[in-house]
Every structure is written in structure tokens, then in C-alpha cells.
Amino acid sequence: MSGIVESAGTEEAPTAQNRTVRSALLDAALEVFTERGYADAGLAEIAARSGIPVGSLFQHYGGKRGLYLALWEEFREAQERRTAATLAGERGRSVDDPIALFVAGARAYLEGAWDNRRFGRLLVEDDGPTGFDALRRQWDRAWVRRNARLLEVDEKRRAGRVRVRVLTTVIGGAARELGDCEDETEAQEIVDEVCGILIHLSAPPG
Known part of the structure; x- marks a missing residue:
């Protein structure tokens, strides 16, 4: 986007x-x-x-x-660079398990949300320019598709799509909570807790 x-x-x-x-x-x-x-x-x-x-x-x-959208694009691109670098590093260490890669990317995203919490707090307010919600939904859909590929989920199966959307929603919700953390220690506790939840939820059924 x-x-x-x-x-x-x-x-x-x-x-x-x-x-x-x-x-x-x-x-x-x-x-x-x-x-x-x-x-x-x-x-x-x-x-x-x-x-x-x-x-x-x-x-x-x-x-x-234009200022608001520029801030959003700057935030979004920084998050994408951060997660991409993390995934490249994990693959460079020969990590190829889809769940391990997904959780590593989620951790990078959440830590980036803490580092950029000023803008994160602004997003929580849902007080943006006209049309921003549509742009954000467009990016959210692309994010879900990327996570589906990372987890090697068959997007043609409704159950698979729903599982990835739930996981992505968990990450997004946690990112919003990070904006209200008192300090880095509390933020790291949330990141660790959410990553544990993601490991549990990422396992395919059966």
C-alpha cells in the first residue's frame, strides 16, 4: 500500500x-x-x-x-522492515519451522510497536482523516495474507483463513495495549505473554 x-x-x-x-x-x-x-x-x-x-x-x-498519512506510512514501512530483517536473520540461522518464523516476526512487530508507541497511541484513538479506515483495512488484509504464507496455511480453506485472521487480530490488539504500558519491563512482559499465546494458537488442529 x-x-x-x-x-x-x-x-x-x-x-x-x-x-x-x-x-x-x-x-x-x-x-x-x-x-x-x-x-x-x-x-x-x-x-x-x-x-x-x-x-x-x-x-x-x-x-x-497528508501529514497523518505520511506518519502512518512511515510507521508501517518501519514495521515491515523490522519484521523482514528478523525473518531474514532467523532463516539465516536455518530456522525453517513456520510457527517459529511467525512468532519471531510477531515479536519483532510488537517490539516495534513499543518503540513507536507515540503513533500507536494515536491509532488507538481511531481519530484519523476521512478514508483512513479503508486504507488501514486494505493493509490489514495484506498483513493477513502475508501471515498465511508465512504459516503455510491454505488460504482456500475457510478454517485456515479464520485461524490466520484470529492470530493477526491478537497481534494487532496487543500492539494497541503496548501504547499504555508504564515502562519497558511491562511492555516486554506483554510481548512474551502474547508470543506464548501465539505459539499455542498457531498449532494446526489435530
């Missing part, structure tokens, strides 16, 4: 200055969205906190919706 960030105009070359400006805008947007929620966040405040003029904000992101 790449390319969801809306462009307000001509694409700019990814110069160091552009990257710095965009990073400052995203950091400020995340702060304001987290404090006030998406609906009540103001572009003037985001611009003021970033030190970037409002006009430049529109040039780079087209407005508040």
Missing part, C-alpha cells in the same frame, strides 16, 4: 534540506496529533512547533491529512 501520501504539487528531489524539513514537520505533527487528536489539531500549531512556514507544510504534505 505504498504511495498513500497525497502530493500537493510537483515532486521534489530528496535533498538533505527537504528531508530535514519533512522530518521536522512530521515530528511536530505527531506531537500535536498525540496531544489534541487529529480532529482538533491545527496546522498553525504544527507549523509553529516545527519552525517551518505553513506554506511549506502545504507544499510538502498538502495539509493535515
Whole structure:
């Protein structure tokens, strides 16, 4: 689901200055969205906190919706890179058991959710731009399909599809809970507990 960030105009070359400006805008947007929620966040405040003029904000992101979607895409891509690297490392150690790989990927995803908990807390509020729910559902469906392939589940069988969807829902729910953890120790307890649950639930029936 790449390319969801809306462009307000001509694409700019990814110069160091552009990257710095965009990073400052995203950091400020995340702060304001987290404090006030998406609906009540103001572009003037985001611009003021970033030190970037409002006009430049529109040039780079087209407005508040573009900022939110850019934050989502940044979060999503970071999570995908993290889990992919973990799976590559496991396979490099000759791990080929589907359940072991699935749980390793789930652990990486959950630890990434803790590391990026500021945005995770924002997602829990379900206070995003119009149309975001549809984009999120689209990504969720792709996530379920990837997990089905990882677990070597026959997606043509309804029981298999349901099992993978339940497992994916468990991970998503746990990721949301991590946003409310008091500290890393509590977060790690949740990650360990959920991974134990996933091992139990991942075993094929019979």
C-alpha cells in the first residue's frame, strides 16, 4: 500500500534540506496529533512547533491529512522492515519451522510497536482523516495474507483463513495495549505473554 501520501504539487528531489524539513514537520505533527487528536489539531500549531512556514507544510504534505498519512506510512514501512530483517536473520540461522518464523516476526512487530508507541497511541484513538479506515483495512488484509504464507496455511480453506485472521487480530490488539504500558519491563512482559499465546494458537488442529 505504498504511495498513500497525497502530493500537493510537483515532486521534489530528496535533498538533505527537504528531508530535514519533512522530518521536522512530521515530528511536530505527531506531537500535536498525540496531544489534541487529529480532529482538533491545527496546522498553525504544527507549523509553529516545527519552525517551518505553513506554506511549506502545504507544499510538502498538502495539509493535515497528508501529514497523518505520511506518519502512518512511515510507521508501517518501519514495521515491515523490522519484521523482514528478523525473518531474514532467523532463516539465516536455518530456522525453517513456520510457527517459529511467525512468532519471531510477531515479536519483532510488537517490539516495534513499543518503540513507536507515540503513533500507536494515536491509532488507538481511531481519530484519523476521512478514508483512513479503508486504507488501514486494505493493509490489514495484506498483513493477513502475508501471515498465511508465512504459516503455510491454505488460504482456500475457510478454517485456515479464520485461524490466520484470529492470530493477526491478537497481534494487532496487543500492539494497541503496548501504547499504555508504564515502562519497558511491562511492555516486554506483554510481548512474551502474547508470543506464548501465539505459539499455542498457531498449532494446526489435530
